[in-house]
Structure formats: C-alpha cells, structure tokens
Amino acid sequence: MFKTWISKNWVQNLILIVIFLVAVYYWGYVFEFGYKFNWSVLYTVNPTYGENLGFYLLYGLTVTLKITLVSSVVALALGTFFGLGRLSTFKPFYWVSTAYVEFFRNTPLLVQLFFWYFAMPHALPMEMRHWLFGFNYEFWCATIGLSIYTGSFMAEVIRAGIQSIDKGLLEASYSSGLNYFQIMRKIILPLAFRAIIPPLGSEFLNNMKNSSLAMVVGVADLTWQSQQIESLTFRGFEATTAATIIYLSLSLSISGILNTINARLRRTTYHQKDILSLGINLFTWPLAKTYLVIERIFSGLFPQKTEGLKLSRTQTIIKQASIWSWRVLVFLSKVFFAVVFAYGIYIMAKGLYSYNWQVIWDNLRTLLIWRFPQGRVDDIFMGLGGLSFSILMSVTAISISFFIGLIVGLGRMSKNNIFRIPCLMYIEFIRGNPLIIVIFWVYFFIPVFFNTFISVFWSATIALTIFTGAYIAEIVRGGIQNIPSGQFEAAMSTGLGYYRTMRHIVLPQALKQMIPAIVGQFIAIFKDTSLAFVIGVMELTYVAQILNNRLMIYPFEIYTTIAVLYFICCYFMSILAARLEKRLTPDKIRLRM
C-alpha cells in the first residue's frame, strides 16, 4: 500500500511541501535565534552612514561582471594560444605551453593572486612599478591573474577537443591538398568546437565564481561589498544571503545560456524550425553573417590561383622563392622564439639563484607542520598546521564527500521527487556559489541555525566537503548515464532489485570511469584548502602569511616556495590521474599538427 502511494507524484510533492512548511515553522516561530534579523539594512538608507547599503551590492555586482567578462575574453585567447601550443611539434613552444598549463593548473588561484599582487612588483624597477600603479592596479592584477588561471584550464579543454578528432580525418584532408589553415578552418575547428564548447562553458562559469577571490587584493567585488556591509552594520547574515542570491541567479542564468547552446549543438541541421534553434540563430545571426562577409572579402582579395601543371621558368623561380622565403620566415620566427625562451629561462634561473634560500630552509619545518608537536592545549592536533594540515583537510573532505556525492548523485537520478528535488536543489545551490561564500555560510551562519560552534578547522573541512559533494554528485551522475541503459534493463529483468543492480552491475562500471574525474576533483579540493585562510585555518597559505608577516623582506621567496609546494603535490596527483585515464582508455593517439 505504502509503495503505491509513495510512487504517486502528488504524494511526493505533498510530503516535500509539508517538510518545507515544518522547517519554516520551526525556524520561523519555535526556534530561538541568538541573533535578531533585520533585512531592512539591504534596502533602506542607513542613518549612521546616510547611504542605502543595497547600492553597495549593485556596485559590487558591476565589478564582478566586469572582471568576469574581461578575464573570460583574455583567458579564451590565452587558452587557444597555449592549447595549440600543446599540440605543436616545435619543441620550445610545446615546452612553454606545457609548463604554463601544468604550473597554473596545479597551484591555487589565491596563491597566484598573492604572488602577482604582493611579490611580482618587487621584481620590477621603481619607474615601471609606478607606471603600472598608474592604472587601476588592483582590478587589473585580479583580472589578469584570473585570466591566466582560467586560461590554463581552457588550454587543456581546447587541446582535448582538438585531439578528440579522428586522425584519419586529418590525414584525409592533408592528402586532398588543403593547407594548414584551410584544414583548421573547414575541417578541424568546426568539429572541435562541438566537443569544446560544453566544457569551455563550464570554465566560463568557474571563472565567474573564482572572481570572488579578487577581494583578497582589495578589489571591491560582490563578495567584498557584502563583507563591507557586514562590517558597517554587523548584519553579516543578511548581507551574505543577498550576495548568495545574486551569485546563484548569475550562475543559473549563465548555465541556462550554456544549456541552450549545448542543446542547440546537439541538433545536426541548421534549418530545424523549433523555438530553441530560432532563438539561438537570431542571437548568433549577426555574428555569423559578419564572419561570412569578412571571409568572402578575404577570399576575394586572395583568389585561388589556377596554375597549370606545367610551369614556365619564371613561374618556377617565383614559386621556389616564395616557398623558400616562407621557410626562412618560419625558421627565423622559431629562432626568435627559442632565443626568447632561453632568455626567459636565464632570467628565471638568475632570479632563483639570487633568492635567500637559507630563510626558506630555516622555516621549512614551520611551513610543513607549523608547531607540531609543541602546540598548546587549545590547538587542534597538537599544533599541526601548514602543508600537512592542507593535506589532512583535503583527504578528510574527499573521503566524506565521495559518499555524499554517491548518495546525492543517485538521488538526483531517482524518479521519486522526494529524493530528486532536494538533491537537485543541493547540487544547484552549491555549484551556483563560490567556495568562499560556502565557507562563510558554514562558518558564520550554520551556527546561527543550530546554536553550536565548531573550530575553524572543522568548519572549513565541512564547507569543503559540502562543496565537493555537489561536484562529485555530478560526476557520479555523468558516470552512470554513460552506462548503456540496456544494462539496467537486463539486470532488472534477471530479477535484481534497484539496490543490487546498482551495487553489482552499474556502479562497478561507472566508478571505474569516474576515477580520473574524482582524482581531478581531489586536486581541485586540495588547492581550495588555501581558501580556508579567510577564516584563519592554519593551513599552508595562512602559515605562509604569518611567516611573511614576521620576516617581511622575503615575500618572493615565501610565495614561490608555497606555490612550488602546492605544485608538487598537485602535479603528482595529476600524473596519477593521467596514468589512470590512459590505463582505462588505452586507445588514444596523440594527434600532431
């Protein structure tokens, strides 16, 4: 009886509504908050400051949008350049691109921003520094730093997209006599874009969320402004809720656009007459039209040469000369690049040599384990901190969030609304917000709802767990959806129930496919531990700041060292992920261009 009732949609919805109402009633009327809410600070003129603080959030939103838009464009350019570089046969270019991608993907954005803002100007002469400072340095530092970071992810997306194209296609187009640019324009890129655009879109979304870190270098973005309202009025709960809602609607609208584009990409013909295609076509029509016009003008300017098979003597000479001059040009540009490359390495080596490594050596112990085991009684884990703390946090978070992700991912795919809707809300809510906002929520505001307090370490770990859980849930969902539905049907028809189908048939296969993605998520979470510094967790970034604060004159050494420490850990994990991926999908050939 129970089963038949619970499988009805309206019963499920009713139960959800009742649970929701009970929660509202409980926290709205029964529960005693240790905190008095005052939502009016967000929309009325504050008597002390004579300003409507709601406008602060709007200013913050414009700054966030500006950073997001500019850095997306720059990141796309960087990503395309270095993504192609990763496929180049010219070794120095390949090395530079690989170094760029690996280094910036495997160090936390926060550390990079600190480095660009606080350490990099020390390397410049005074005049150049002042010239730089003449611009809006905070804004540009954050924007460019963000672009460089996002660019390294985009480069990998673009590389993977181009590599996903069948090698035979390339060979066929070469043998049909097209040149490099023609192949790119007509064959490879149109196909590659289809593979690239969905993951590229989620990089744009991440880029928007990562812009919240700009606040650490003093840029007044949305997160910063919500903190400002808190510090002016001590109404942190209200301000952060407002920021959360803005971020959520921003990312939901971005992912809405992305989903429409993805849906459009899945259609094969241009002339399908449905609302979706019409909308997109209307939007992209001017762009496509201008592109076609420009292409036509160009092909008009450089008409296809019709030459006979037999060339006259002068024609041969001209042709030979043009081929040779082209080769010389290519060779020269390669030499130029190699010289710049060598000079860059020389400068870097000289810089590294002039470092005061003794300082780092003396404080390495502090960076790795802080003051373990001589901690005070009120220190958590006998005064452990630094790198080992970051590792501890990320390992704890990934192990717990794996199970959360598994359950939520399965719940998200359930047909029963009681499970599906809360799981969906959890995933969208968490993925729609920057991690820093999630950390603020867990640290400051969850206690308001439960009147209990937990140490910074545990709040940060819980925040990371909740955050990662949502991402792993999506990985799980993707993994299960990749399993052919015939397997479900076969398992079900042999009489296995839902649980046993999942346990013995689907999950073993799906998990195997998910391993690389989960290792990738682990790298991300390890880097994200650096964000716990905002609430004062003794992890590597915070310890480095304390050290820098005390030693004062070695910012370059310290920030480089922690970047290297993060890099070593992440890089080894990413090598592991690549190995696993290769072993699980052995038939991949590296496409060379």
Next chain:
Amino acid sequence: MRFWKIFALAIAALMLSTQLAVAGPTYDRVMESKVVRVGMMTDSIPGAFFNDKNEWVGFDVDIAEEVAKRLGVDIERVQCTNRTRITFVQQGRIDMSVANMTHTRERDRVIDFSITYFFDGQKILAPVGQYTSHEDFVGKKIATMQGTTSEINIKNLLKELGDPNFEQNVISFQKESEAFQALKLGRVAGWSTDSTILLGYAAQEPGKWELVGDFISEEPYGIGLPEDDSAWRDSINFALQDMWMDGTYMEIYNKWYGPDTPYYFPMTDKIEVWP
C-alpha cells in the same frame, strides 16, 4: 513504515536537543565550565601576533591571560580578524574579544564593551621624508583594513581635505600584513590605522618609516562582550581595574610598549577606576 517512524522521531529529537542547547548567560557558563573563550588577532604587532618561535604573544594576549587568571578560569584562544571579532561576540562563539577594537557607538548597539583598557589614535605611516602633513596625501592612494574604524576615518579625512576620489583612493585589505606589504611595494603612499599597530610594523625595519601628521582620531580600545550580560561585564571591568590598581597593567604595558621596547608608546591616560 518503520523507517519513516524512526526518521520522524530522530528529527523531533534533533530539534528538541538544539532547542536545549541555547546559550545561557555568559557569566554563569564561564564560571561553570571554568573556560573563557577569548577572541584575539593574529596579525597585529605588538597587540597579538606569532613570534619567531611560532608562539602567539602580544599585549592583548597578556591582558586576556591576566583577566582570565583573575576570574580563576582557563583561557581558550580563538583566532579572529577585523571582520569576525564582532560577529563572534554576537553569535556567542567567544565570550570576549581582546582584539584592538575601538569602542564606537555603532558597535555598542550590537555588543557591549568593557571600560577602555588602552588609548590609541589613528595616524598615517609613510616612507621617511616624503610627506609632512595630511594634505600631502590628497589624491594619493592609502591602504587600510576592511571593517575597521580606520577605514571610515581615513575616508572622512580625505573627503574633508577635498579629495574627490576618496572612495577609490582608499584600498581596504583583509589584514594588517597585507596593507604593510602594499605600502612596501609603493602601491600606496601611506597606510593608516591605529598608531601602535603602525609602530609595531615600522619597528621591523627601523629608520625606513615614519608617522605623518597629528592623530586623525581617538581610538579608545574596549574588550568586546556579549550584549546585556551585566554580571559578566562587571567581572571583566573589575578585573581590569584591579590590574590597574596593583600595577600589573603597567607591567604588561611596559613589557610591550615601554621605553626599552621597539614599540615605544608613552602612556598618557589613566584607566577609569571606580572607588
């Protein structure tokens, strides 16, 4: 069915237990558990900072230890920042915040304060010999920290001196150390906050930095306490006054701000003592 019953019971039990966990008056709780949770800064030299042995020391730390000793309770140190020190007191995460916090009316609306335990004033730190008065900073960038009275004061000062871009010219960082680094980079012309903090940082590199101009404002420091708990407030106030009367206060003061220290800051005022 059984699952749902157990589930409902568990939910009900959880709600009841959280209901019971509401914090009682601070004084009773501290005296019962014999532990006082004190919020302190980590980035304020010589208020509270990590020394080269990675120990958490400073004037505020010693004051907090002494107050706890006089109350006969143990101390639990909680790290806080300019932005979290008030929220923590509001939420009851800490029982007092000794975090170089200026006693202001706006803040007093949401939390309570002890009597003033330290007298400071805001100034501007700049490279030696480049600036002589506040007017020289008009149109230049100045660093400060988000969520401090210094941030509001310096904006008001620049506004009064006729700087049209006073909002853009004040860059608010999250921590003292970041503001000092921005000053060292040359990104900002000056760094403005309470003068003892400035002295603390300037003493790390003697002869390179100086304080410019007069005090911008008075900054009386108070210990932040939970709102409406007069038993708790009284016990803190009495402890502070006892420390003043038997000379312990001046001992601690001279340890950190005395003439022999790099952070010399003469004591000009008296702690309020009730007969």
